[in-house]
Amino acid sequence: MVFYTRHFNKNWFVATIAGILLLLQSCESPDVTKDELEQRRPAYVYEVKSKTDQRKHSFVGKVDAKQRVDLSFEVAGRLTQLPLRPGVFVQAGTLIAELSSEPFALALEAASAQQALAQSDLRRKRDLLREGAVSPALVDDAVQMLRLRDAQLAQANKALSDSRLYAPFDAHLAYRYLDNHMMVQPGQPIVRLHDLGELFIRISVPEKLFAALNQAGIDLFATFDVTGDQQFPLRLQEYEGEAGDIAQTYAVTLAMPPVPGIQLLPGMNTTVIAQRQDLVPSLWVPSEALVSDPEGNFLVWVVTEGDGLVTSRRVQIGTADDEGVRIESGVSEGETIVTAGAQQLRPGMRIRPIIEAPL
Template sequence: MAVLLNCGCGHKVQPKSTPDTISVSSIQLGGVIPATTDRLQYDGTIQADKTINLSFQVSGTITSIPVQTGDYVLKGQKVAEIDETVYRNQYNAQQAQAKLAEENYNRTLEVFKKGSIAEIKMLQARADFDQATSAAKASYQNIVHTKLFAPVNGYIGDKKIEAGATASPGTPVVQLLDIRSVQVLVAIPESEINRYKVGNTAAVTVDALGGEPLLGKVSEIGVLAQQNSASYNVKVHLINPVKALKPGMLCKITFTPDNHIASTDSASHQEIIVPAQAVQVDEKGNNFVFVADEAGKKAFRRQVQTGALYSSGIAIKSGLVGSERLITSGYQKLNDSTPIILNK
């Protein structure tokens, strides 16, 4: 009996382990809201309407580039020049050949008129004269091409080479930016790209210019996704009369609901909007959120299907009914059925 009693006294009952209670913050969803009452906003970058890389058509040593990055140049203004010595000598030689051919033709023509030579001789002399004249004109074009002129008004965006270097045909020398109007480049997710079409209006705000909204229109919608991305480029055209908008400036683009292409599905006009940070993605690429039970004691994981991204949050197409208490912080430590305490 004593042995049994001692054994009984030495046995310790292990307490049952329970999950830790996690403190979380939450919001009460208020049901579905009309998606058309919100505005879609994206980040964008301003680009020049035209970017022209100017290059020589002939090769040679650059003697001068009389412009600097940031200079404003006018149409027809010289922006670069290469040494024309070789091409000038070639032209002079061709010009001398042309004069000799002309003199030979005139003499042959006089003899032909007297009937002393056959017509074929006169025609051959004339052909030689025409050929030499054409060669001289072509040679002169090489001299013309030793000077590089701005084809339009614009700013020098970059100097690709300096004086003293050797220029090759087609190799950019300077970059000219035409910013009388600009394009705003916007990356639109694949789930939203079909909402827009060319001609839609958009409000563009640039913090660097005080954030005053500028009205623009969609000028181009990409049909090829960006590399390693499920986004498509959309361009918004803006008039830039005072040239205050500069390439590279960051901006916000807001598309109003009137821009959206109407959907035949009436359900698409009612969506549940939740904070974007509350939506997580698992290792399989599934989106999910955590919601609290009615008593606020446990968290439950809900798989959801997301929709459009708005300035106030992200739309939920399925997985929620709109009356749940959504957990917005502390969810990183949660699993399905984890005990929770709601922060007041």
């Protein structure tokens, strides 16, 4: 058997061992120990990023007419003309209903005769007054009687005119309450007309979204089941200035023009989409990240990368909604700020960051 021997390099061995020990020592002595990190206050943090804001909120709405009118007669009578059926469109001035004109024509004839008689009586008494045969008081009585007969004649003319109902505007005949040959009382509804020259859409908006609805940059659209994914622009028409007692929502009315070729009628369901899109990217942070100083200025706590040191920074804020606050100045994109727990921080504190999901 043959044995081979190798010369051992002592210097190389010592250098290798020293390097390994140095490496182990550096690994066991980090800048921040595990115990020290666990003793720090945990806090949610958020990395500030610029983005084009595009947010949507949807609301369930109901289509309504611009105005609705229940037409009724101002006089009583028997209904003889009601030619139109529900569902038709009528132009302004179209005859809707008519009562039997015979009683009104007779009343007009009687009033006309009474007025003519009063005129004749007044002329005769004035002639007698010039002859001194009657007193001036009798002439005054005749004048008042003529005025009464004139008023009665005008009233009879109006009653005859009121026995016919005409459409006051271009309308959709939505409902017919009565049929021909029925007796009608004054004020009793005959038909319901809808003005569809403009459509109203009524929605209920929660309190936290109401303020943002009328801001610049908000686009409003309506979608309908009968039109698929097609969107129709809306404009804000009006809103109630007081929230409902139970749901704490505001009644908002939106308006849109009629859609050619598509019949949208009151009572139909619709989905209203409120969308905001900023063309210029901006910085947004969670509202919980904002704290205020005694002077009323808004601050955020900025986290130093690596050591977790927090420092307060004054910021200028812009618009806000339920998802965050726009920052006009004070922080830059890429900086890390504290969100939850910001009220408990003090200058010089170090935190254990917990990453929060982006907005």
